[in-house]
Ligand code: AP5
C-alpha cells in the first residue's frame with residue numbers, strides 16, 4: 699500500500715496535482731477541504747459548524763476532521779493507497795493519522811511538500827476566486843488562511859522531517875512540470 703501526503707500552503711496546487719496523481723496511480727483521493735465543502739453544501743450539522751471556521755479562513759477543530767478521515771479509511775479497505783490532500787494540518791492531526799494507519803499496518807510512505815512563494819499563492823487564489831464561487835477565495839480570507847498555515851500547519855512538515863518522510867518539490871512552473879517532479883518521486887516507491 700502506498701500512502702502519500704500532499705502537503706503545502708493554500709494555493710500550492712494540492713488539489714490540481716491530486717487529480718493527475720489519482721488517475722495515474724489509482725489511489726483514493728482524500729481531501730478534507732472537499733469533504734467539508736460537501737458537508738456545507740448538504741447543510742449537515744457538521745457542515746453548518748465547519749462553515750463558521752471556513753468562512754473566516756480558520757482551521758476546523760481537529761476532532762471534526764479526524765472523524766471524517768477515520769470514516770473515509772473504513773469505507774475504502776480495498777484501496778491501493780491514499781493521497782491525503784489538505785490533511786494533516788496540525789501536529790495533532792498528524793499524530794492521529796499515524797495512529798489510524800498503524801492500526802491498519804499501512805503507514806505514510808512519503809510526504810511531498812509543494813514549495814510556492816507567497817506572492818504566487820495570493821495571485822493564484824485571487825484569480826481562482828473570480829470563478830470558483832468558494833467563499834474563502836477573497837483577499838481578506840486568503841491572508842487569514844496563509845496566517846493559519848504558518849501558525850498551525852507549517853510545524854507538520856517538521857514532524858515528518860524528523861521521521862525522514864519529507865521531500866520538497868518546487869511547486870512553481872507549469873502544472874505538468876510539477877506533476878513530473880511528483881511522479882519521479884512516487885516512482886521511487888511504486889511502478890504505475
Ligand atoms: P482546503 O480546501 O484544503 O484549502 P487550502 O489548503 O486553503 O488550499 P486550496 O484548496 O485553496 O489550494 P490547493 O493547494 O488545493 O491548490 P489548487 O490546486 O486548488 O481548505 C479549505 C478550508 O477547509 C480551510 O481553510 C479550513 O477551514 C478547512 N479545512 C480543510 N482541511 C482541514 C483540516 N485538515 N483541518 C482543519 N480545517 C480544514 O490550486 C489553486 C489555484 O492555482 C487553482 O486555481 C489552480 O488552477 C491554480 N494552479 C495550481 N497549480 C498551478 C501552477 N503550477 N501554476 C499556475 N496555477 C496553478
Ligand code: MG
Pocket residue numbers: 712713714731784
Ligand atoms: Mg485544495
